[in-house]
Amino acid sequence: MNLDLLKAEWDARDQRLEQAVRMNTQMLRLSLLEQHRRDIAKWGWTDKYEIITGIPVIVYLIWFLGKHISEWQFALPALALLAWTIPMPILNHRLRHALQDMDFGQPITVVQKRLAEHKARRLNLFKWAFLLGQVVWFIPFIIVLFKGVFGVDLYLKTENFILPSLMGGILFIPFAIGVSRLLSGKLTHSARFQAFTDALAGKDIIQSRQFITRIAQFEETPGECGNGDKYQDS
C-alpha cells in the first residue's frame, strides 16, 4: 500500500461523498434557531432547580443561625451546611458553563488538554462531594432539621447518634472507594453505574491525567529530547 497513491481513490470517494451527504436547509435553519434559543437561555434546568431549592435552604439556615448563634453545637452544623450549600451550585454552574463556553476552534492539542483538565476537575468535585457528603452535609442537616423544625436536641435525645454517625461517615469514605475499585470495570452492562464506580475509584481521573501527559508528549517532536519517543503511534 502506498498512501500517496491511495490519495486518488480517497479523493474520488470524497467527490461521491459530496452528493451522499444531504442537507435540508429549511430543517437545519429551524434546528439552528432552536439551538440559538437554548444557548441564550444560559440558565439551564439544572441551574434553575439548584436556585429554586437552594434559596429557601439558605434563608432557613441564616434564620437558624441567627436564633442559635450562641449555641456552638447548633451554629457549627448550620455553618457547615451553609459552607456546602452556597459554593456547590456555584462550582457546578461554573464547571458546566466553562465547558459550554470553550472555544472548540482552537488547535486540537489545546482544546483536548483543556477538556481533559476540565474532566479531571469535574470528576474530583463529584467524587469528594459524594464521599464527604455524609460527614459534611447529612449529619449537620439532621441536627439542624430536628432542632429547627421539631425543636428536638439530638445531642440530648439520642446520645448514640452523633458519634456513630460521624464514625460511619468517615469509615464510609475508604469503604466506598474500596467497593468502587472492586466493581470498576466489572459491571459493563450499565454505563451509568460504570461511570459512577469509575469516578469514585478515581479511574476516570487517572485516565484524564494520562491523556494530558500523552498530549504533552505528542507536542514534542519525536527524538528531539527523548520524551516524544515514549508516545506510541498507535
Add this chain to the structure above:
Amino acid sequence: MDEELFLQQLASHKRLLYKVAYSYCRHAEDRRDLVQDMVTQLWRSFRSFDQRVQFSTWMYRIAMNVAISHYRSETRQVRDTLPLEEFGLDIAEADQLYSAQSDNMRTLDKLISELDELNRALILLFMDGYSNDEIASIMGLNAGNVATRMTRIKQKLQTRFAEGN
C-alpha cells in the same frame, strides 16, 4: 445574515463532517449523533469565527475536537442536542457509500481506526491533502513534529497493510 453565511459554508464542506465522524465512530446511530454535535458546536462557535482563517481549517478543528471528545466521552454532560428526526443533515446515503467501497479503502479505514485519536487526526488531514504547515496549525504542533510523525505513521500503516495481505 450570519445564518445564511454559515449554511452556505456548511453546504460547501459538509462531507468533511462525515469523514471525521466515520473515522472516530463506527456505529451508524452514534455517528448521526456525532455529526449533529459537530454542527451544533460549529454554529455555537461561528460568532467567534475569524474570517481570515479558512472556513475548512476552522471546521476541521471543531469537527475533530468534537469527535475526539465524543470518542473519549468528555462532552457527554453538555450534549443537549435536538431530537434526530428534526435534524437537517442526512448521512444515510454516505453510510451506504462507505460500506460499498473497494478493499483497499476498507483496509485503509480499518488501519486508520486502529490508530489512537491524535494520530488518526494527523492521517486524516494528510489524506485530505493538507500540507505539514497546515496540519501543524490545526493540531497545535510544529511542522517538524508533524513531518516526523507522518513518516512514522505512513511506515506503520504500510507495514500493517502488508501484514494484512
